[in-house]
Amino acid sequence: MLLGLTLGLFSLTSMADEGNGPTASVEFIDNDGEVVGEGTIKQGPVGVLINFSIDGLDEGWKAIHIHSVGTCEDHDEGFHASGGHLNPDDSAHGFLNPDGPDAGDLPNFYVHSDGSAQVEMFNERASLDGSIGGNMLGEEGTALVIHENPDDHMSQPIGGAGDRVACGVVQAD
Numbered sequence: 397m398l399l400g401l402t403l404g405l406f407s408l409t410s411m412a413d414e415g416n417g418p419t420a421s422v423e424f425i426d427n428d429g430e431v432v433g434e435g436t437i438k439q440g441p442v443g444v445l446i447n448f449s450i451d452g453l454d455e456g457w458k459a460i461h462i463h464s465v466g467t468c469e470d471h472d473e474g475f476h477a478s479g480g481h482l483n484p485d486d487s488a489h490g491f492l493n494p495d496g497p498d499a500g501d502l503p504n505f506y507v508h509s510d511g512s513a514q515v516e517m518f519n520e521r522a523s524l525d526g527s528i529g530g531n532m533l534g535e536e537g538t539a540l541v542i543h544e545n546p547d548d549h550m551s552q553p554i555g556g557a558g559d560r561v562a563c564g565v566v567q568a569d
């Protein structure tokens with residue numbers, strides 16, 4: 397004898413809310429202008445959570461920073477149009493620098509031998525609305541810029557990280 401069962405379905409929408417802060421997106425291109433990754437930026441109560449995936453860079457440790465101009469248009473000329481680091485209070489560069497870090501400083505990440513990386517970072521010196529530290533969506537915007545080498549978190553101005561190999565403009569959602 398079989399018993400019929402009725403399953404009640406209900407949603408847990410209140411558990412699925414991902415916070416109330418502003419969010420932004422980024423699409424990375426390389427020096428050829430080819431898309432090599434994408435990411436999201438979510439503002440929390442004390443900073444921004446940066447999440448991105450990369451596919452198509454050389455293996456190894458890479459520096460990534462928040463640069464102070466929201467453009468990646470000069471990809472074939474090394475992404476210099478993205479300026480220096482986001483740094484509204486004129487701090488020195490580097491997590492290990494006694495006069496640092498600047499608002500655009502971020503940890504290094506590792507690109508696997510297949511060219512991919514999946515990364516999450518948190519920055520307590522930046523925001524998407526100017527309420528905390530440097531404003532990633534201010535007048536000039538910002539870009540996330542990946543360098544060919546890791547950051548030594550000490551040397552000026554960019555920790556010896558070398559050429560700029562990928563760039564993504566931070567765009568409000």
Ligand SMILES: [Cu+2]
Pocket residue numbers: 460461462463541542543554
């Ligand atoms: Cu940089």
